[in-house]
Amino acid sequence: MNPASPANLTHVLTAIEAAATIAFALSGLLEAARKRLDAVGVCIVAGLAAFGGGTLRDVLLDRRPFFWVEHAGWLWVLLGLCALAMLFMRARHFAPTARAMQWPDAAGLGLFTASGTQIALHAGSPAIVAVLMGVVTAVFGGVLRDIVCNEIPRAFSDHRPYAICAFAGGWVLVGAQALGASDAVGLVCAAVVAAALRALALLTGFTLPRWSPKDD
Amino acid sequence: MNPASPANLTHVLTAIEAAATIAFALSGLLEAARKRLDAVGVCIVAGLAAFGGGTLRDVLLDRRPFFWVEHAGWLWVLLGLCALAMLFMRARHFAPTARAMQWPDAAGLGLFTASGTQIALHAGSPAIVAVLMGVVTAVFGGVLRDIVCNEIPRAFSDHRPYAICAFAGGWVLVGAQALGASDAVGLVCAAVVAAALRALALLTGFTLPRWSPKDD
Amino acid sequence: MNPASPANLTHVLTAIEAAATIAFALSGLLEAARKRLDAVGVCIVAGLAAFGGGTLRDVLLDRRPFFWVEHAGWLWVLLGLCALAMLFMRARHFAPTARAMQWPDAAGLGLFTASGTQIALHAGSPAIVAVLMGVVTAVFGGVLRDIVCNEIPRAFSDHRPYAICAFAGGWVLVGAQALGASDAVGLVCAAVVAAALRALALLTGFTLPRWSPKDD
Numbered sequence: 128m129n130p131a132s133p134a135n136l137t138h139v140l141t142a143i144e145a146a147a148t149i150a151f152a153l154s155g156l157l158e159a160a161r162k163r164l165d166a167v168g169v170c171i172v173a174g175l176a177a178f179g180g181g182t183l184r185d186v187l188l189d190r191r192p193f194f195w196v197e198h199a200g201w202l203w204v205l206l207g208l209c210a211l212a213m214l215f216m217r218a219r220h221f222a223p224t225a226r227a228m229q230w231p232d233a234a235g236l237g238l239f240t241a242s243g244t245q246i247a248l249h250a251g252s253p254a255i256v257a258v259l260m261g262v263v264t265a266v267f268g269g270v271l272r273d274i275v276c277n278e279i280p281r282a283f284s285d286h287r288p289y290a291i292c293a294f295a296g297g298w299v300l301v302g303a304q305a306l307g308a309s310d311a312v313g314l315v316c317a318a319v320v321a322a323a324l325r326a327l328a329l330l331t332g333f334t335l336p337r338w339s340p341k342d343d
Numbered sequence: 344m345n346p347a348s349p350a351n352l353t354h355v356l357t358a359i360e361a362a363a364t365i366a367f368a369l370s371g372l373l374e375a376a377r378k379r380l381d382a383v384g385v386c387i388v389a390g391l392a393a394f395g396g397g398t399l400r401d402v403l404l405d406r407r408p409f410f411w412v413e414h415a416g417w418l419w420v421l422l423g424l425c426a427l428a429m430l431f432m433r434a435r436h437f438a439p440t441a442r443a444m445q446w447p448d449a450a451g452l453g454l455f456t457a458s459g460t461q462i463a464l465h466a467g468s469p470a471i472v473a474v475l476m477g478v479v480t481a482v483f484g485g486v487l488r489d490i491v492c493n494e495i496p497r498a499f500s501d502h503r504p505y506a507i508c509a510f511a512g513g514w515v516l517v518g519a520q521a522l523g524a525s526d527a528v529g530l531v532c533a534a535v536v537a538a539a540l541r542a543l544a545l546l547t548g549f550t551l552p553r554w555s556p557k558d559d
Numbered sequence: 560m561n562p563a564s565p566a567n568l569t570h571v572l573t574a575i576e577a578a579a580t581i582a583f584a585l586s587g588l589l590e591a592a593r594k595r596l597d598a599v600g601v602c603i604v605a606g607l608a609a610f611g612g613g614t615l616r617d618v619l620l621d622r623r624p625f626f627w628v629e630h631a632g633w634l635w636v637l638l639g640l641c642a643l644a645m646l647f648m649r650a651r652h653f654a655p656t657a658r659a660m661q662w663p664d665a666a667g668l669g670l671f672t673a674s675g676t677q678i679a680l681h682a683g684s685p686a687i688v689a690v691l692m693g694v695v696t697a698v699f700g701g702v703l704r705d706i707v708c709n710e711i712p713r714a715f716s717d718h719r720p721y722a723i724c725a726f727a728g729g730w731v732l733v734g735a736q737a738l739g740a741s742d743a744v745g746l747v748c749a750a751v752v753a754a755a756l757r758a759l760a761l762l763t764g765f766t767l768p769r770w771s772p773k774d775d
Binding site for chain 3: 270
Binding site for chain 2: 159160162163164165166167168169171172182186189191193195196199202203213274275276277
């Protein structure tokens with residue numbers, strides 16, 4: 128068997144997707160813990176962070192069933208993750224966990240951007256709408272997490288490139304398909320570009336130029 | 344006529360449902376008053392608290408028409424309730440109203456959990472998803488109320504059992520149906536368990552164990 | 560050609576609608592700037608303010624495609640508007656822009672109320688629901704903008720008539736149709752009444768009577 132065979136590729140993608148979903152869920156869990164939510168709040172906010180973006184995309188595109196209805200086992204994984212965290216996690220684990228999660232989170236940004244954009248293109252959306260749906264898939268889980276925790280969404284306010292990496296990745300997919308690339312090639316390119324841009328931003332500490340509208 | 348005949352039972356259920364909807368609306372009304380919202384804000388927040396949970400469930404399950412579209416008279420009841428409250432309610436009525444509303448609210452938690460779970464099961468949802476829909480029906484009206492009022496949702500942060508009573512009640516319904524009980528028996532058991540757990544929590548002042556992740 | 564011919568009327572309506580959408584977008588842009596959001600946040604909040612109300616109405620009525628999917632060019636207009644604002648706008652432009660935008664915003668309140676109510680009536684909603692959908696169309700873009708920016712929605716808390724003008728305009732449309740007026744007449748009357756009430760409120764500084772529930 129050749130390591131790049133389709134079956135192996137599918138396994139790799141599934142593993143990345145699982146790692147990314149867990150990274151998204153952990154971002155919600157850590158935020159909920161910081162806000163001193165109770166057990167219910169921790170589970171709900173972790174669930175919103177993990178599944179909120181894809182669910183909002185599906186509501187907007189009028190697609191059913193949702194990912195977490197079709198694969199309801201993931202809800203059990205989420206509950207188990209939250210239970211384990213509440214049993215074994217201590218405050219001193221928070222900062223290292225948040226740091227470690229940056230990388231699967233970047234991978235998830237890439238994957239969810241690519242899959243969200245592709246789903247919207249298949250549903251017949253115009254290019255700009257499809258790219259926006261990719262951004263919604265990758266970013267709005269975190270946005271809902273922050274709204275419920277009564278914060279301005281970090282994706283809109285921390286000046287570090289996040290949604291904009293998804294935006295770029297979405298256009299890569301649209302461009303690849305316009306150039307006649309196969310679906311698989313387009314998806315991989317889009318995911319890699321979005322994830323690589325995010326990883327680059329993390330490594331360099333690059334921030335978006337500020338719009339500080341002072342009087343000149 | 345026997346007092347437990349189906350017609351009488353339906354009347355009793357309708358009366359409990361009406362009382363619970365009014366209790367939910369009043370929780371929104373009191374919160375809006377505390378935040379000094381204007382007349383429009385009071386009506387909208389009361390409406391969100393009363394109908395938001397069921398509406399969100401129906402959006403997620405892609406069901407139409409909503410309860411408040413099919414029974415549009417309820418919107419008039421809500422407007423009338425808000426008008427009466429703004430005319431006759433004084434600050435000294437707030438605390439007693441909130442206390443008195445705890446009991447119809449607990450009844451509503453039971454009823455809306457049972458009906459929400461049942462609707463999702465009928466729509467073919469897996470058990471865990473159906474239970475989650477019961478929780479959404481019973482709890483997310485209050486969550487939307489708190490988000491609009493710029494608070495962290497009380498259901499996620501006050502450490503008193505609320506959503507978790509709905510969660511338990513939902514599993515009672517799933518379990519009853521798995522054991523071959525009739526729909527009516529399952530619904531009644533689920534509603535009674537959820538409401539009784541909530542009432543017990545109110546009477547004993549029980550709180551969920553805190554997750555205060557300090558360094559050990 | 561007569562200046563009130565249908566073709567000219569359509570042009571006028573399209574121009575008003577464009578101006579109103581831009582006014583709504585600018586309200587989001589200014590709010591995002593005040594909250595020091597980054598470029599992504601500015602674009603998303605401007606988009607929510609411009610398209611959020613109609614999108615929420617369409618989700619509730621289960622209508623597709625959304626306005627911004629069918630006319631995806633508007634998303635480019637929005638991106639261009641935000642780019643221009645971030646390049647050329649200074650803090651000293653904020654207050655005059657907000658003041659100037661009050662008038663197209665009032666026109667938009669009228670137009671979006673009329674069109675939202677009409678769409679809901681065509682979908683078979685009862686009168687009170689249709690009026691509510693008009694209010695949602697005209698008002699909930701601003702509500703979503705304020706929720707994302709972590710503020711209590713201004714429409715619910717500033718005691719100046721806004722949603723209530725939409726509410727009145729919606730009933731004008733329902734009343735006109737009940738009296739047998741043509742769709743066009745009803746729409747124009749509803750839009751004019753809602754916009755005129757808002758303009759009057761702006762000119763007179765009228766505020767809704769406060770509900771300050773103190774002990775008597």
